[in-house]
Amino acid sequence: MSKNKQTLLVTGAGGATAKKVITLLQDDYNIIAVDFRRQIKLGKDIPSYLVDITKRGFEDIFRNHSIDGVIHLGRIGTNQSSRRNRYNTNVLGTQRLFERCRKYGVKQVVVISTFYVYGADAYNPALLDEGTPLKASGLTLDLVDSVELENLANIYLYKCPELNITILRPCHVAGPGVRNSMSALLASKKAPVLAGFSPMMQFIHVDDMAAAIAAAYLGNKPGIYNVAPDDYVAYQDALVACGCKRRFLPSIPPSLPLRISRMMGSRAFPSYLLNYFKYPVVIDGSLFRDTFNFKPQRSFNDIFTYYRKQKELLK
Numbered sequence: 001m002s003k004n005k006q007t008l009l010v011t012g013a014g015g016a017t018a019k020k021v022i023t024l025l026q027d028d029y030n031i032i033a034v035d036f037r038r039q040i041k042l043g044k045d046i047p048s049y050l051v052d053i054t055k056r057g058f059e060d061i062f063r064n065h066s067i068d069g070v071i072h073l074g075r076i077g078t079n080q081s082s083r084r085n086r087y088n089t090n091v092l093g094t095q096r097l098f099e100r101c102r103k104y105g106v107k108q109v110v111v112i113s114t115f116y117v118y119g120a121d122a123y124n125p126a127l128l129d130e131g132t133p134l135k136a137s138g139l140t141l142d143l144v145d146s147v148e149l150e151n152l153a154n155i156y157l158y159k160c161p162e163l164n165i166t167i168l169r170p171c172h173v174a175g176p177g178v179r180n181s182m183s184a185l186l187a188s189k190k191a192p193v194l195a196g197f198s199p200m201m202q203f204i205h206v207d208d209m210a211a212a213i214a215a216a217y218l219g220n221k222p223g224i225y226n227v228a229p230d231d232y233v234a235y236q237d238a239l240v241a242c243g244c245k246r247r248f249l250p251s252i253p254p255s256l257p258l259r260i261s262r263m264m265g266s267r268a269f270p271s272y273l274l275n276y277f278k279y280p281v282v283i284d285g286s287l288f289r290d291t292f293n294f295k296p297q298r299s300f301n302d303i304f305t306y307y308r309k310q311k312e313l314l315k
Contacts, residue, residue, distance in 0.1 A: 005030045008217075009067045011053065011074030011097070014040045016177030017112075018073045020210035022046070025217070032065055034058075036074060036089070053093040062104040069108040070101060071217060075149070083142060090145040091152060098156045101163055108164040110217050111153045115169050115226065115283050117146050120199075120275035127284040130169075130224045142272030157222060164222045171202035171228040171283055173209045174303050181270050186307045191244040192261075192269045192277075194251040198236040199280040202228045205298035215292040228285035229296045235277060241304035243311045251278070 006029055012018050013033035022031050022042060031046045039050040047065075051057050053074060061067075072094065076086045094111070101109055118128050119135030134150060136143040150167065157165040172182040182203075185191045204212075204227065212227045239246055250256050261271040269277075288294055 002030060006068040007032060007065055009034060009061065009065075009070045011035070011070070011072050013042070013048065013073070014038055015073060016175075016179070016206050017173060017209050017213070018071075019177075020207060021071060021073070021213050024210060024214040029069075032061065032067065034061065034074065052089075053097055054088055058096065059100055062100050067101075067104060067106055069110075069217065070097065070106055071110045071112075071213060072097060073112050073213075075112060083145070087145040087148070091148045094149055095152055098152070098160070098163070102160055106163065108166075108217065108220055110166045110168065110213060111149075112213070113150050113153070113167055113169045114146055115171050115202075115228070115281060116143055116273070116276070117150050117169065118281055118283070119143075120273075120279045120281050122279050124279060124281060127282055128226070129284045130226055130287060140272040140275075142270075154224070157224075161222070164220055166216050166220075166222050167224045168213065168216060168288075169224070169226050169283065170209055170212070171204055171226075171285075173206055174203050175206035175298075175306055178206050181273060185269075186238070186242045186244065186304075187310060188244060189311060190247045191239045192264065193236055193239070193246045193248050194257055194274075194277050195248045196251050197278045198234040199276070199278060200232040200282050201235050201238060201280070202232045202282060203238070203300055203303050204229060204296060205303050208296040208298050211297070212288070212292075212294055215294050216288075219292045221291055223291075225288035225291065226283040226285045227288050227294075228283045229300075230285070230289075231300060232280075232282050233300055238300075238304065241300070241308070243308035 008029040009032045011034045014035040033042055033046055033048040036052045040048050076089050117134045117136050134147050137147040153167050174183050249260055261269045
């Protein structure tokens with residue numbers, strides 16, 4: 001590792017977004033990759049560790065390397081594990097990360113959150129800015145860990161200004177390699193739709209999300225930022241553009257779509273995200289855009305064309 005470069009630790013390094021972030025920054029930083037799910041290989045110049053951030057071995061990385069900054073992407077998604085495991089990793093693991101950063105003199109931390117923390121509600125304003133109250137945990141227990149992670153990051157943001165914490169709340173991230181709930185729906189041949197509903201949604205290409213994270217780290221302007229394009233599209237229109245056949249489900253009585261959702265499984269149609277397929281959650285990304293001079297380079301058409309072509313290749 002070069003002594004002339006700062007050292008950057010990237011958690012969740014096995015994910016599609018993280019790999020692209022590493023590609024963008026590896027020429028200017030010594031990169032250390034950490035993932036708790038699987039061992040990854042990113043080249044001989046990038047040390048890679050398979051370690052759980054909640055375990056004692058995680059601190060050894062800080063002892064063995066002089067780490068200047070952290071990009072924390074090691075967050076378990078709502079469709080990837082049990083509620084208890086998500087809380088342990090997303091909340092307690094992140095707290096452990098912050099404490100190690102304090103102990104070993106890390107100078108900057110970027111934390112990736114999610115727009116889900118705002119909660120999907122019929123009374124949401126047309127555009128949600130960073131000052132909008134976070135209501136997700138009051139609407140579903142499955143998003144408690146997401147809101148608690150945010151609350152924790154906020155505490156350290158003001159309690160430990162020396163960490164220079166930046167919190168990003170992206171909209172739906174989609175594109176090659178992405179494995180979140182929305183990407184699974186866009187990639188499916190038949191996608192569920194609640195009859196009578198087609199909320200406006202925002203999407204950002206994984207390449208643009210990686211560029212946004214890199215810009216946030218390079219810019220080093222602590223705070224909370226939504227990350228989203230200025231455009232939005234109706235959910236049903238997005239499905240059609242991706243080549244999905246719409247599978248209409250009854251939306252009333254309220255218990256019926258919930259029961260159907262649970263039968264279909266969390267990957268197909270997550271029950272805890274049901275309201276996000278009824279009510280729009282459109283976030284205002286202007287603060288991030290203006291602060292970091294950021295503009296997405298990939299359009300909705302680029303995203304939807306990718307999923308449509310993937311289906312065509314399978315025919």
